[in-house]
Amino acid sequence: xxxxxxxxxxxxGAAGFVALMAALPLAFDxxxxxxxxxxxxxxxxxxxxxxxxxxxxxxxxxxxxxxIGVGAYTAGFLNTVYGANAWWSLPAAMVVAVLxxxxxxxxxxxxxxxxxxxxxxxxxxxxxxxMLIFWEHTGGEEGINGIAPLIRSQLxxxxxxxxxxxxxxxxxxxxxxxxWGLILRAIRGDEATCQAAGINVTFYKIASLAISAxxxxxxxxxxxxxxxxxxxxxxxxxxxxxxxTMVYVGGMAxxxxxxxxxxxxxxxxxxxxNFGEWRLMxxxxxxxxxxxxxxxxxxxxTWRRLRAAFGASS
Amino acid sequence: MSAASLLEVRELNKHFGGxxxxxxxSFDLQPGEIVGILGPNGxxxxxxxxxxxxxxxxxxxxxxxxxxRPLLGMAPxxxxxxxxxxxxxxxxxxxxxxxxxxxxxxALGPRREPGADLQAQAMSLLEQVGLHGKExxxxxxxxxxxxxxxxxxRSLAARPRLLLLDEPxxxxxxxxxxxxxxxxxxxxxxxxxxxLLIEHKLHEFMRLVKRVIALDFGEVxxxxxxEEIVRHPAVxxxxxxxxxxxxxxxxxxx
Numbered sequence: 229x230x231x232x233x234x235x236x237x238x239x240x241g242a243a244g245f246v247a248l249m250a251a252l253p254l255a256f257d258x259x260x261x262x263x264x265x266x267x268x269x270x271x272x273x274x275x276x277x278x279x280x281x282x283x284x285x286x287x288x289x290x291x292x293x294x295x296i297g298v299g300a301y302t303a304g305f306l307n308t309v310y311g312a313n314a315w316w317s318l319p320a321a322m323v324v325a326v327l328x329x330x331x332x333x334x335x336x337x338x339x340x341x342x343x344x345x346x347x348x349x350x351x352x353x354x355x356x357x358x359m360l361i362f363w364e365h366t367g368g369e370e371g372i373n374g375i376a377p378l379i380r381s382q383l384x385x386x387x388x389x390x391x392x393x394x395x396x397x398x399x400x401x402x403x404x405x406x407x408w409g410l411i412l413r414a415i416r417g418d419e420a421t422c423q424a425a426g427i428n429v430t431f432y433k434i435a436s437l438a439i440s441a442x443x444x445x446x447x448x449x450x451x452x453x454x455x456x457x458x459x460x461x462x463x464x465x466x467x468x469x470x471x472x473t474m475v476y477v478g479g480m481a482x483x484x485x486x487x488x489x490x491x492x493x494x495x496x497x498x499x500x501x502n503f504g505e506w507r508l509m510x511x512x513x514x515x516x517x518x519x520x521x522x523x524x525x526x527x528x529x530t531w532r533r534l535r536a537a538f539g540a541s542s
Numbered sequence: 543m544s545a546a547s548l549l550e551v552r553e554l555n556k557h558f559g560g561x562x563x564x565x566x567x568s569f570d571l572q573p574g575e576i577v578g579i580l581g582p583n584g585x586x587x588x589x590x591x592x593x594x595x596x597x598x599x600x601x602x603x604x605x606x607x608x609x610x611r612p613l614l615g616m617a618p619x620x621x622x623x624x625x626x627x628x629x630x631x632x633x634x635x636x637x638x639x640x641x642x643x644x645x646x647x648x649a650l651g652p653r654r655e656p657g658a659d660l661q662a663q664a665m666s667l668l669e670q671v672g673l674h675g676k677e678x679x680x681x682x683x684x685x686x687x688x689x690x691x692x693x694x695x696r697s698l699a700a701r702p703r704l705l706l707l708d709e710p711x712x713x714x715x716x717x718x719x720x721x722x723x724x725x726x727x728x729x730x731x732x733x734x735x736x737x738l739l740i741e742h743k744l745h746e747f748m749r750l751v752k753r754v755i756a757l758d759f760g761e762v763x764x765x766x767x768x769e770e771i772v773r774h775p776a777v778x779x780x781x782x783x784x785x786x787x788x789x790x791x792x793x794x795x796x
Contacts, residue, residue: 407646407650407660410639410643410646410647410650411647411650413636413638413639413643414636414639414643414644414647416636416638417635417636417637417638417639418634418635418636418637420597420618420630420634421630421634421635421636421696422619422636422647423597423617423618423619423622424595424618424622424627424628424629424630424697425619425622425627425647425648425649425650425651425696425697425699425700426619426620426622426623426650426651426652426653426700427619427647427650427651428617428619429619
C-alpha cells in the first residue's frame with residue numbers, strides 16, 4: 229500500500245509538472261517565454277537520454293552532441309535537399325542517430341574508464357570538422373537554412389515538444405525501473421560479475437546507447453525545425469558538457485531529475501542575461517556551489533523530500 | 543567414465559609471458575560431485591577458473607567440455623548461460639544497489655525461469671544463506687562474511703548446474719567458515735549441485751569435499767581423497783618444503 233501511494237504521488241507530480249509547463253505560456257502570453265520554454269524542453273529530452281545510458285551505466289558520454297547534430301542535419305537535408313515532408317524528420321533522425329550509435333558503440337564500449345568518454349568526444353569533434361570540410365554539401369559554417377517548421381504555430385510546436393519530452397521521459401523511466409534498468413545499474417557496479425551472471429554486457433551497453441541516441445537524434449530534429457536552420461555548432465563539445473551539467477544538477481541516474489535540471493539551467497541562463505559580462509561567472513559559480521553542496525543533484529533529492537512529506541501527511 | 547562427465551578438462555595450458563601459470567591440467571567432474579582444488583598461493587587456481595569460465599583464453603591445444611559441449615572460445619556470459627556460475631576471490635558485488643537487487647540481477651541471465659517471481663526467489667535465497675533482514679540494505683554496508691554469502695546467493699540465483707567457488711572462506715573467522723561450509727553442503731545435498739571449490743586452507747575444506755585436486759606451479763601434482771592428499775609427498779613438499787612431515791590436522795599455508 230505504501231508503495232502504491234508513492235506511485236500515486238509520482239503520477240500526480242508528473243501531471244502537475246506537465247500542467248504547469250503547459251499553463252506558463254497561457255499565463256504570460258509572451259513569444260519570448262515560449263521560445264525559452266521550447267529550448268528548455270528540447271534540452272530536457274537531451275538530458276534525459278544522456279542519463280538513461282550514461283547515468284545508469286556510469287559510462288559517461290562526452291559526445292552526446294554527435295547524436296543531436298546528426299539528427300538535426302538529417303532533418304535539414306531531408307527537408308531542404310530532398311524536399312521531404314517535415315514529419316519524416318523525426319523517424320529519419322532516429323534511424324541515423326542509431327546508426328551512429330552502433331558505429332561508435334561497437335568499437336568504443338569495450339573501452340574502460342575515461343576512454344569511452346574520450347572516444348565519444350572525438351566522434352563529435354570529427355563530425356563537426358567534417359561539416360566544415362564538406363562545406364559544399366553541408367553549407368560549412370553557415371549550415372543549412374530555410375528548414376520548414378514542423379508546426380506553424382509557435383505555441384503548438386511548444387506543446388508538441390513538451391509532449392515528446394513527457395513521452396520520452398515516461399518510456400525511459402519505465403525502462404530504467406524494469407529489469408533492463410537493473411542490469412544497466414549492475415553494469416555500473418561490476419561488469420565481470422554481470423558476465424558471470426550470464427548477462428551479455430556488450431549487448432546491453434550498445435542497445436542502451438542506441439536507445440539514448442535515437443531520442444537525442446529526434447530532439448536534434450525538433451531543434452532543427454524550431455531554429456529552422458542547422459549549423460556545425462550543434463556538434464560542439466560545450467553542448468555535451470552543458471547536457472552533462474544539467475544531469476548533475478537534476479540528479480544522476482534518476483531520469484526525471486535531469487528534466488528539471490535542463491529547465492532550471494536554461495532559465496538561469498536567461499535570467500542572468502542582465503548581468504552582461506558577469507553572466508558566465510555567476511552561472512559557473514552557481515553550478516560549482518550546487519555540485520559542491522549537493523553532490524546528489526538539486527531536483528531529484530528535492531522531489532524525494534517533497535514526496536516523503538506528502539506521503540507522511542496523506 | 544569420461545562420457546558421463548559434467549566437466550571434462552584436457553591438457554589446459556596458459557602462459558603469461560614467461561610464466562607458465564597453468565600447465566597441462568586435465569581432470570573430470572562427475573555430476574553431483576563436490577571437489578576441491580588445493581594449492582598454495584600462486585599455484586594457478588584462479589587462473590584455472592578464469593580459463594574455465596571464459597574470462598581468459600587459454601593457450602591453443604587444450605579442451606574444456608561441459609556436458610559434452612566445447613567451451614573454449616565462448617564469451618563468459620555464454621558459458622554462464624550454459625549453467626556454470628562462479629564467485630570471485632575478492633567479492634565483486636554490484637555497488638550502488640541493494641542486497642536483494644544484487645541477487646535479482648544474478649537471476650536475469652539466459653537460464654531465467656519464464657514467469658518466475660524473481661524478487662520472491664531472491665528473498666528466499668537470501669534467507670537460505672543467512673542474510674534475512676538485510677535485503678534492503680545497500681550492498682556496501684555488508685560485512686565481508688555477509689558479502690561472501692551474498693556472492694553465493696547471487697550465483698545460485700542463476701540456477702547453475704555447476705558452481706565454481708573461488709576461496710569462499712578467505713578472510714572469514716572460524717565460526718563463519720563452519721556456517722558457510724554447512725550452507726555449501728546443504729545446497730549440494732538438496733539440489734544435487736556439482737560444486738568445485740578452490741582453497742588454500744586445509745581444515746574446513748577437507749571435511750567438505752570428497753575429492754581433491756592439488757595444484758602447484760600450475761600443474762596437477764596429486765588427486766585423491768582428502769586423507770590421501772594430506773599424506774601425499776608432493777603436496778607435503780608444496781606446502782611445507784622437502785623433507786618435512788605434514789601435521790595431520792589444521793594445516794594452513796599462509
